[in-house]
Amino acid sequence: MSILCYAADMSLRIALLGLLDATGPASGYDLAKSFERSLNHVWQAGHTQIYPELVKMAADGLVAVESEGARGRKIYAITPEGAERLRSWLIEHEPTGAIRSEVALQAFLLPLLDKESAIAVVERIRARLQQRLAVLECKDPSKFGRYALNLGLSQGRSGLAWADETLAELRGLEPADQPAPAT
Amino acid sequence: MSILCYAADMSLRIALLGLLDATGPASGYDLAKSFERSLNHVWQAGHTQIYPELVKMAADGLVAVESEGARGRKIYAITPEGAERLRSWLIEHEPTGAIRSEVALQAFLLPLLDKESAIAVVERIRARLQQRLAVLECKDPSKFGRYALNLGLSQGRSGLAWADETLAELRGLEPADQPAPAT
DNA sequence: GATTGACATGTCAGCTCTTACATGTCACTC
DNA sequence: GAGTGACATGTAAGAGCTGACATGTCAATC
Numbered sequence: 001m002s003i004l005c006y007a008a009d010m011s012l013r014i015a016l017l018g019l020l021d022a023t024g025p026a027s028g029y030d031l032a033k034s035f036e037r038s039l040n041h042v043w044q045a046g047h048t049q050i051y052p053e054l055v056k057m058a059a060d061g062l063v064a065v066e067s068e069g070a071r072g073r074k075i076y077a078i079t080p081e082g083a084e085r086l087r088s089w090l091i092e093h094e095p096t097g098a099i100r101s102e103v104a105l106q107a108f109l110l111p112l113l114d115k116e117s118a119i120a121v122v123e124r125i126r127a128r129l130q131q132r133l134a135v136l137e138c139k140d141p142s143k144f145g146r147y148a149l150n151l152g153l154s155q156g157r158s159g160l161a162w163a164d165e166t167l168a169e170l171r172g173l174e175p176a177d178q179p180a181p182a183t
Numbered sequence: 184m185s186i187l188c189y190a191a192d193m194s195l196r197i198a199l200l201g202l203l204d205a206t207g208p209a210s211g212y213d214l215a216k217s218f219e220r221s222l223n224h225v226w227q228a229g230h231t232q233i234y235p236e237l238v239k240m241a242a243d244g245l246v247a248v249e250s251e252g253a254r255g256r257k258i259y260a261i262t263p264e265g266a267e268r269l270r271s272w273l274i275e276h277e278p279t280g281a282i283r284s285e286v287a288l289q290a291f292l293l294p295l296l297d298k299e300s301a302i303a304v305v306e307r308i309r310a311r312l313q314q315r316l317a318v319l320e321c322k323d324p325s326k327f328g329r330y331a332l333n334l335g336l337s338q339g340r341s342g343l344a345w346a347d348e349t350l351a352e353l354r355g356l357e358p359a360d361q362p363a364p365a366t
Numbered sequence: 367g368a369t370t371g372a373c374a375t376g377t378c379a380g381c382t383c384t385t386a387c388a389t390g391t392c393a394c395t396c
Numbered sequence: 397g398a399g400t401g402a403c404a405t406g407t408a409a410g411a412g413c414t415g416a417c418a419t420g421t422c423a424a425t426c
Contacts, residue, residue, distance in 0.1 A: 008411065009384095011285060018292045029374050042287040049413060051376060071374055071421045090292055091300055095285035095308065097315045102194060102278035104225040108331035109201045109273055117274055125278065132280050148291035151345045158341035162334045192382065192414095212404050232383060234406060254391050254404055 010089065012053055015043050017062060017078055017086040022144050025066050025077040028054050038145050041136060041152045057082070103128070103159075107166075119170050126163035132156060193272065195236055198226050200245060200261055200269040205327050208249050208260040211237050221328050224319060224335045240265070286311070286342070290349075302353050309346035315339055 019034050020026060026034070031054075032047040054076055057063045062082035066075040078086075103125050110118050133156035139149055202217050203209060209217070214237075215230040237259055240246045245265035249258040261269070286308050293301050316339035322332055 011283070011288060012412080014292070015288060018288075018295065021295055022292075027374075028376095039288075039291065041282065042291050043283055044281055044413095046414075047375075048377085048415080051374095072376095073374060086292075087295065087300075090289060090296060090304060093285075093289075095289055095311065097286065097311050098227055099224065099282065099284060100194070100226055101282060102276075103280065104331050104334055105194060105198060105201075105222075106273060106276075106278055107334050108222065108225050108328050109197070109205075109269075110330045111327055112201065112204055112270065113273060117270075121273060128278065128280050144294055145291050147293045147349060148287050150349070151287055151290050151342065154341045154345045155338055158337045159334070162337045166330060166333070191380095195382080210404075211406095227383090229384075230405075231385080231407085234404095255406095256404060 010093075011043065012045055012049060013057060013062070014086060014089050015039060015045070016050065016053065016057065017082050020063065020076060020078040021083055021086055025075045027073050027075055029073070031076075038139075038143075041132070042145075042148050107162075110166075115170060115173060119167060122163055122166050122170065126160065126167070129156060129159045129163060133160060193276075194226065195228055195232060196240060196245070197269060197272050198222060198228070199233065199236065199240065200265050203246065203259060203261040204266055204269055208258045210256050210258055212256070214259075221322075221326070224315070225328075225331050290345075293349075298353060298356060302350060305346055305349050305353065309343065309350070312339060312342045312346060316343060 015035070016031060019031055019039070023034065028047060028051045032045075032050050035043070035045050035050070054063060058065060058076070061079060062085055063076045064079050066077045068074050106121055106125060110121065113121065133153070136149060136152050136156060139145075141149055143149075198218070199214060202214055202222070206217070211230060211234045215228075215233050218226070218228050218233070237246060241248060241259070244262060245268055246259045247262050249260045251257050289304055289308060293304065296304065316336070319332060319335050319339060322328075324332055326332075
């Protein structure tokens with residue numbers, strides 16, 4: 001019988017609707033740039049995902065093609081139905097706390113490595129976190145995405161603190177694999 | 184001509200190899216439980232992903248079926264090749280910092296809501312973060328996954344702090360949509 | 367007028383992951 | 397012996413996403 005009732009993800013749609021609502025009509029190209037610029041620490045999507053999704057959203061009446069300019073440029077605008085959908089998702093959707101993080105996976109597996117390698121791995125993670133934090137710190141905290149920016153800064157700093165503590169702990173270990181010189 | 188050189192994800196493989204290396208031979212069922220129990224805040228995978236992946240990994244020589252017990256139970260063990268692959272991934276793989284977080288997406292879109300709705304959304308996020316943090320705080324910090332556990336605790340606490348600050352800020356706003364009564 | 371590079375839109379193969387469906391064993395209780 | 401629930405393993409459809417490929421415009425420089 002096969003009763004299929006997929007709870008489709010919608011996150012990409014919501015992100016696109018959010019950008020259109022917040023900053024007005026835009027082309028797929030613009031939206032891809034916006035993703036790169038402002039949503040990058042929150043959600044990622046390339047143009048290869050965005051263009052087909054806009055077509056589907058237009059078919060579903062959530063956005064409308066407003067005009068076609070030079071260079072085949074198509075401007076999409078959010079429709080009232082799209083705005084409604086966006087707001088009800090925000091208000092009703094219980095976010096899954098699920099995180100898939102390669103950094104955390106490497107952290108999890110650290111005990112498999114000897115001390116030197118573990119230190120090298122944590123140092124690489126630290127550099128990566130530092131770099132991401134620096135990017136966020138350059139952003140304008142008065143712009144639209146400021147709440148997510150604050151969250152990203154907060155998480156970035158706590159990640160960095162974790163890396164420093166972990167490095168200190170690893171370096172504090174005596175050369176022997178097992179710690180506990182006294183207790 | 185189509186020269187395909189996909190940088191396949193491998194993360195699921197690595198996670199499985201890591202569990203097998205850390206805790207010894209196990210069945211697919213055990214691994215699914217371990218995922219649920221110890222890796223849940225780092226990576227998620229259900230049995231429907233794990234069973235086929237173990238078969239592929241066996242075909243690639245990374246794991247071996249050790250024995251088949253009652254109830255059709257199959258015990259997998261990591262091979263030397265698997266252990267080697269695991270360690271080189273850990274040491275060589277530059278983790279993508281990419282995060283896809285529905286919580287952060289909701290945070291990003293907060294300015295689209297009126298004050299009351301925004302407060303409700305942040306309160307729901309806060310409850311969710313609190314709940315996840317409570318789960319982590321119950322875990323044994325001396326066990327294998329302790330580095331990732333520390334990272335999760337650190338991130339969880341900073342998320343909670345963000346929620347509290349954001350709530351305070353939202354509640355501090357005067358009823359009018361725009362703040363700035365003085366400057 | 368030729369080249370270069372930013373602008374602009376798309377397709378497709380193949381991998382990843384989730385959901386639903388499907389099957390069967392074993393231990394224990396009623 | 398019938399039913400329940402934990403144990404145990406799978407398949408398949410379809411959504412989500414990445415990377416490679418493909419096409420064409422327009423403005424500025426050489």
